[in-house]
Amino acid sequence: MPYLIRKLEKKIWLDIVVAKEIGGLQADALKNFKTTENKLSVYQIENIDDRTLVIRVLAAIAAGRDKPGEIDYAIFDSMILKKIGINVEQIEGDTADQEINKLHLDLTQLKAEQILFLAEYVQKEGILERISKREITQSLTTGLEKGKLLKSKVNLKLLNKLRIS
Amino acid sequence: MTPHSDTRPINIPNFKNFLLNKKDKIRCYYPIIEPEGSSTEESVEKGFIFEPKQKLISESEGSTDEIEIIKATDKCSYVSVQETNSEETSLKKYIEAIFHYGTYEDLESGRDSIFSVRLENALKKYGNEAIDLIKEFIEENRFNVEILSYSLRIIGDFKNQQFIDKQLEILAFALKHPSPIIRDSSALGFIDLGYTGAIEFLKDAMKNEKYSMLKKDYEQAIYELGAI
Numbered sequence: 001m002p003y004l005i006r007k008l009e010k011k012i013w014l015d016i017v018v019a020k021e022i023g024g025l026q027a028d029a030l031k032n033f034k035t036t037e038n039k040l041s042v043y044q045i046e047n048i049d050d051r052t053l054v055i056r057v058l059a060a061i062a063a064g065r066d067k068p069g070e071i072d073y074a075i076f077d078s079m080i081l082k083k084i085g086i087n088v089e090q091i092e093g094d095t096a097d098q099e100i101n102k103l104h105l106d107l108t109q110l111k112a113e114q115i116l117f118l119a120e121y122v123q124k125e126g127i128l129e130r131i132s133k134r135e136i137t138q139s140l141t142t143g144l145e146k147g148k149l150l151k152s153k154v155n156l157k158l159l160n161k162l163r164i165s
Numbered sequence: 166m167t168p169h170s171d172t173r174p175i176n177i178p179n180f181k182n183f184l185l186n187k188k189d190k191i192r193c194y195y196p197i198i199e200p201e202g203s204s205t206e207e208s209v210e211k212g213f214i215f216e217p218k219q220k221l222i223s224e225s226e227g228s229t230d231e232i233e234i235i236k237a238t239d240k241c242s243y244v245s246v247q248e249t250n251s252e253e254t255s256l257k258k259y260i261e262a263i264f265h266y267g268t269y270e271d272l273e274s275g276r277d278s279i280f281s282v283r284l285e286n287a288l289k290k291y292g293n294e295a296i297d298l299i300k301e302f303i304e305e306n307r308f309n310v311e312i313l314s315y316s317l318r319i320i321g322d323f324k325n326q327q328f329i330d331k332q333l334e335i336l337a338f339a340l341k342h343p344s345p346i347i348r349d350s351s352a353l354g355f356i357d358l359g360y361t362g363a364i365e366f367l368k369d370a371m372k373n374e375k376y377s378m379l380k381k382d383y384e385q386a387i388y389e390l391g392a393i
Contacts, residue, residue: 009274012349015378065275067322070353130382132389133356157277 002078004042004105005057008032011072011128014119025120032074032122033115040107040115043093043100048075048127056148058131059139060097063149066157068137076126084117086110096153097143137162260287260298264308264316272315280312281319288323296320296331303339303347314350321354332358337366345376352379352386364390 008014013029033040043057058071081088086107093104107118122128140162143149151159267280287295299320303313317339320332336358339351348370355363367383367390374380 010346010349012345012376012378012382015345015376017376017378018345062275066277067275069275069318070356071275128378130385132385134389134392 002044002046003048003075004044004078004081005054006032006040006042006074006076006122007058007061008072008074008128009034011074011130014074014123014126014128016123019123025116025123029119029123030115033119035110035115038108038110040110040118041093042105042107043103044078044105045075045103055131055135055139056097056143057100057103059136059143060093060095060100060149062136062140063096063143063154063158066155067161068133068140068158070130070133071136072128072130074122074126074128076122080118080121080125081107084114084121086114086118096149096151098150099148256291256294257298260291260295261302261307263287264302264312267312267315268309272311274315274318280315284316284319285323288320288328289325292325292328293331296328296335300335300338303335303342310344310346314344314346317347317350317354318357321357329358329360333360333363333366336363340366340370341373345379348374349379349382352383356386356389359390361390 009032011032012018013026013032019025019029045053045057047053054073054075058073062068062071080086087109089106089108091104091106093101095101095104140149140154140158144151144154144162263280263283267278267283270278270280272278272280284295299313299316302308302316306313317336320335323332332354336351336354339347339354342348342351352367352370355367364387367387371380371383371387374383
């Protein structure tokens with residue numbers, strides 16, 4: 001069963017101890033699941049231990065930002081989507097990494113309660129991690145050098161900060 | 166008529182009424198007027214308040230921050246005004262205004278924002294004084310946790326050896342804040358700063374941190390700083 005990667009704004013919002021203190025998932029945690037047109041963006045990977053691929057997915061996301069920085073993320077089992085009746089569409093991503101774009105999925109026609117279930121599931125069962133600024137910077141630099149990242153699609157401000165012209 | 170003396174947005178009908186008394190000297194908070202009295206293009210362009218600026222602000226060249234607003238357009242949706250005979254320093258009001266309007270923005274890590282551009286400019290210009298004021302805001306929880314934590318990232322990312330002591334001071338202070346969001350941003354700010362001397366602060370913080378997730382993040386921060 002594939003796993004899904006979701007970029008988080010702040011993983012601490014999903015901290016289980018914080019949840020216990022306030023008696024449930026804190027409302028702020030939902031900021032990690034901010035939808036656009038009732039859609040949520042995720043990437044699927046087959047092997048949860050494939051850290052190289054996880055980093056590549058995150059670097060692809062980072063390539064669209066203004067500056068290199070850490071990224072909080074969650075990895076969780078995709079079976080939850082079926083369990084809570086979430087629609088999935090395989091829509092190619094729009095990052096600078098063409099290979100990673102093929103791993104992109106849109107969770108569509110999302111209802112508020114589905115987001116809540118998903119957030120609770122991710123909090124309880126997901127792996128919440130942070131990739132460092134250093135790792136992201138390295139991955140971006142390598143990706144650009146090896147041509148895995150399409151320079152024309154990388155954020156210009158970021159390119160300047162990476163000093164790659 | 167009593168001038169508004171707080172910094173909350175007021176709606177345009179109130180603003181127009183306020184302007185009836187042309188002798189009132191008021192300070193305009195948006196577009197943000199810097200203490201020198203100049204209003205940056207950036208704030209005018211991105212601001213959603215005055216249009217066009219010339220019709221609104223009668224400002225003598227090189228004057229103080231005291232300005233007289235002579236006309237507001239209907240497009241002016243929010244404005245904050247304050248009597249300028251206040252004894253409070255204009256720098257404080259300036260930094261407060263940056264934070265105040267930043268709270269209307271959708272701030273996202275790794276993304277520049279009007280707030281980040283303004284705060285970076287303020288740090289470049291007012292360095293230590295600006296950092297002291299931000300520390301005061303954090304201490305008093307003057308603004309929401311998100312903007313305060315976002316400001317710590319900007320401070321950490323601000324590379325100027327001249328202000329390193331103040332940067333360390335505010336980040337170390339924030340590492341003891343009751344909010345885990347602020348503590349988290351403080352640790353990240355230390356990484357951004359790239360100062361290995363911060364390792365000791367983080368080691369200390371680990372001893373008292375009640376959230377295991379944050380402890381792990383401090384560990385990561387220590388590792389990252391050691392790797393620099």
